[in-house]
Amino acid sequence: MHNAPDIAEVLARTQTGEYCTTKEWDTRRVPGAIRRMLEKHQLAKTCNPSQPCNTDFELADRFYRAGFDLALELGYHCIDTQRTVKVTREELLNALKYARSEVFVGEGIDGTLIKHRTPGDPYPTASVCSLGITNSEKMFPLITEGIARERAVDILEAGSLTTIFGHEVLAGTPWETLMGYEHARMHREIRRKAGRPGMGAIGCISATTEYGQFGAYGTPGGFLPTDLALILFPSELKIDYRTLHKVIHTLNCGGMLKCDSPGMIGGMAGPPEGAVISSIACALLSYAILQNTVGGGEIYDVYYLANVNREGLWALSMTGQALSRNTHTCCHLIANQVSGPVTASLLYEIAAGVGVIASCGASMSTGPRSAGGKLNDHITPLECRFVGEVCHAASGVMPEKMNEICKELLPRYETRLKNPDIGKPFHEAYNLDRLEPTHEWEDIYRKVKGEVIALGIPLDEF
Amino acid sequence: MEQDELAQELIAAVSEGDDSGAARLAEQAISAGIQPMVLVRSAIQPAMDLIGKRFECGDAFLPELILAGDAARAALDQIMPRIGEKDLAAARSGTVLIATMYGDNHDIGKNIVAAILPTYGFKVVDLGINASPPAIVEAAGRAGADIIACSTLITTSLPYQRQVIDILKETGRRDRHYVIVGGGPVTPEWAGSIGADGYGRDANDAAALCQRLMAGPKPPLAEPLLLGALKRG
Numbered sequence: 001m002h003n004a005p006d007i008a009e010v011l012a013r014t015q016t017g018e019y020c021t022t023k024e025w026d027t028r029r030v031p032g033a034i035r036r037m038l039e040k041h042q043l044a045k046t047c048n049p050s051q052p053c054n055t056d057f058e059l060a061d062r063f064y065r066a067g068f069d070l071a072l073e074l075g076y077h078c079i080d081t082q083r084t085v086k087v088t089r090e091e092l093l094n095a096l097k098y099a100r101s102e103v104f105v106g107e108g109i110d111g112t113l114i115k116h117r118t119p120g121d122p123y124p125t126a127s128v129c130s131l132g133i134t135n136s137e138k139m140f141p142l143i144t145e146g147i148a149r150e151r152a153v154d155i156l157e158a159g160s161l162t163t164i165f166g167h168e169v170l171a172g173t174p175w176e177t178l179m180g181y182e183h184a185r186m187h188r189e190i191r192r193k194a195g196r197p198g199m200g201a202i203g204c205i206s207a208t209t210e211y212g213q214f215g216a217y218g219t220p221g222g223f224l225p226t227d228l229a230l231i232l233f234p235s236e237l238k239i240d241y242r243t244l245h246k247v248i249h250t251l252n253c254g255g256m257l258k259c260d261s262p263g264m265i266g267g268m269a270g271p272p273e274g275a276v277i278s279s280i281a282c283a284l285l286s287y288a289i290l291q292n293t294v295g296g297g298e299i300y301d302v303y304y305l306a307n308v309n310r311e312g313l314w315a316l317s318m319t320g321q322a323l324s325r326n327t328h329t330c331c332h333l334i335a336n337q338v339s340g341p342v343t344a345s346l347l348y349e350i351a352a353g354v355g356v357i358a359s360c361g362a363s364m365s366t367g368p369r370s371a372g373g374k375l376n377d378h379i380t381p382l383e384c385r386f387v388g389e390v391c392h393a394a395s396g397v398m399p400e401k402m403n404e405i406c407k408e409l410l411p412r413y414e415t416r417l418k419n420p421d422i423g424k425p426f427h428e429a430y431n432l433d434r435l436e437p438t439h440e441w442e443d444i445y446r447k448v449k450g451e452v453i454a455l456g457i458p459l460d461e462f
Numbered sequence: 463m464e465q466d467e468l469a470q471e472l473i474a475a476v477s478e479g480d481d482s483g484a485a486r487l488a489e490q491a492i493s494a495g496i497q498p499m500v501l502v503r504s505a506i507q508p509a510m511d512l513i514g515k516r517f518e519c520g521d522a523f524l525p526e527l528i529l530a531g532d533a534a535r536a537a538l539d540q541i542m543p544r545i546g547e548k549d550l551a552a553a554r555s556g557t558v559l560i561a562t563m564y565g566d567n568h569d570i571g572k573n574i575v576a577a578i579l580p581t582y583g584f585k586v587v588d589l590g591i592n593a594s595p596p597a598i599v600e601a602a603g604r605a606g607a608d609i610i611a612c613s614t615l616i617t618t619s620l621p622y623q624r625q626v627i628d629i630l631k632e633t634g635r636r637d638r639h640y641v642i643v644g645g646g647p648v649t650p651e652w653a654g655s656i657g658a659d660g661y662g663r664d665a666n667d668a669a670a671l672c673q674r675l676m677a678g679p680k681p682p683l684a685e686p687l688l689l690g691a692l693k694r695g
Contacts, residue, residue, distance in 0.1 A: 022569075030525070031523070169617075170622070171563075171566060171616060206617075208616055209616075234568055235570050242567060264524075266517075266520070269523075271520065302524075374649060374663075375649060
């Protein structure tokens with residue numbers, strides 16, 4: 001028996017929970033609770049930027065206990081009703097007890113088994129590519145097929161379409177319902193064309209409101225219940241009726257959820273240590289309140305608009321270790337890069353970020369966020385291949401070794417984090433007829449891959 | 463209490479986000495004979511500089527910024543009515559109406575910009591998330607906003623930024639407000655294509671952008687002012 005609140009009870013709590021304004025939540029409730037947890041569990045100032053990948057598992061376990069306590073104290077804030085959705089200790093423990101430790105995404109031989117992992121676990125972290133970088137309608141099929149062809153990529157998310165049938169799409173309108181369906185239909189067709197019809201998918205990134213979800217998920221020809229439904233929160237520890245619409249629609253379809261939201265370094269949670277606690281609490285609550293299938297545990301640094309800086313990597317490592325060592329859930333982490341395609345920096349940022357994620361026990365990782373995800377068509381299949389390769393190869397690397405690798409990698413890119421090189425768009429980085437990288441991009445990839453192998457991530461040789 | 467002491471206490475109250483204390487101390491300081499403009503320059507601005515610097519170096523975070531902004535606002539509510547017409551413009555950098563566009567419930571980026579702007583002397587009217595273009599335009603008019611700042615994280619809410627500008631043009635109000643844009647999928651090219659007056663990549667860019675707009679020609683600008691644009695190479 002699950003014995004966590006069912007979805008009707010969750011909806012009821014959004015109406016009956018304690019009243020708290022969003023302002024009060026953001027400025028008093030969350031920061032106050034986090035300060036208390038940092039003090040109670042003696043976690044303040046434990047972030048050491050000179051050691052970017054945590055190696056102290058006892059510390060990670062303390063962070064977990066702080067995150068658990070925070071989850072019980074705070075719950076989620078529902079923006080639409082300004083009420084707090086809380087769970088009891090028993091409900092939270094039961095939800096975690098019955099959370100899935102294995103999830104099969106996709107179908108048949110093309111599908112991927114995502115499993116709970118622990119730090120240094122050789123079972124590979126599943127790679128999901130790419131994040132929702134905007135794609136023009138012209139380039140979307142090419143870029144997405146190129147990504148789906150990469151065998152190191154386990155699950156396909158793809159980019160976000162900027163238009164549909166040449167029209168702009170407006171959030172919260174029927175355009176999104178149409179966009180959601182068209183995105184999902186094309187996504188399925190592209191996987192078939194790439195020779196991987198049963199490849200698992202996550203959707204729908206092109207239209208992220210409930211309308212996009214209604215159009216994309218569970219519709220004939222769209223995303224199947226064997227794919228993951230993408231459920232993004234407004235921000236950490238906050239939900240809204242949009243989130244719940246999507247959760248309920250997915251559950252109605254008999255589908256699987258991927259719910260999460262990053263703990264923000266510099267945001268409501270404050271320092272890196274606060275962001276870790278917040279991220280852990282947000283992840284734990286997703287299982288108790290939203291019946292999450294896989295996910296939870298992201299980090300983002302508002303000072304860098306990324307998380308492959310020292311503090312970001314440390315927070316990723318701590319969150320991954322805390323969740324993977326203390327639950328049997330399938331934790332999901334994202335490495336947010338800032339450099340663009342056809343730059344060595346992007347590949348160094350991937351090696352560090354994805355390497356930490358895989359080393360520290362994440363079951364799944366989505367990326368890359370080439371050029372910070374800001375620029376249209378600035379994504380290529382080659383860096384997706386590298387994400388997949390690092391996901392798989394770094395999975396057996398212990399955090400101690402990954403820490404040493406990060407110390408070598410960081411000086412190769414960190415000076416440009418606040419002023420990144422955006423690199424080149426897809427059409428300049430790839431031969432569009434053959435769907436292959438240009439010699440320039442291939443040479444950079446080979447050079448960096450050789451360096452990363454030499455540093456100790458056992459990527460397959462060429 | 464001595465005047466210097468009052469100013470120091472007001473700095474502490476604002477930077478610590480104590481809004482009722484800041485209002486009380488501002489009232490006390492004025493009653494003690496400190497000129498309103500002197501109080502702004504010797505207490506409010508230094509306090510906001512202090513919290514802004516603490517944020518930049520990671521000693522203070524978004525909640526502290528927001529609360530300090532609220533406290534500065536509470537103090538200024540006591541001070542501003544006593545400032546003469548002549549000094550009023552100098553005391554206030556301008557008013558910014560900020561919102562996350564319709565269809566988008568993400569608030570973190572908008573909140574950071576809204577919290578940083580007061581540290582640069584701006585009055586901020588925060589319309590919140592999921593704000594429709596007509597609501598933004600009407601609210602900007604009511605607030606007498608100099609600048610409308612439109613944020614979004616999702617691509618499908620981008621077109622609503624253009625709609626804000628379209629409504630301003632259609633209703634003959636484009637010359638009343640600068641319009642600046644920012645957020646995850648927003649680019650300098652997008653800003654230019656919709657006729658915005660400015661683009662900033664992050665919150666500090668947005669604040670610097672507002673300052674430069676207020677010191678420049680009246681809206682609309684022929685070309686947007688672009689700060690923090692990413693470059694190749």
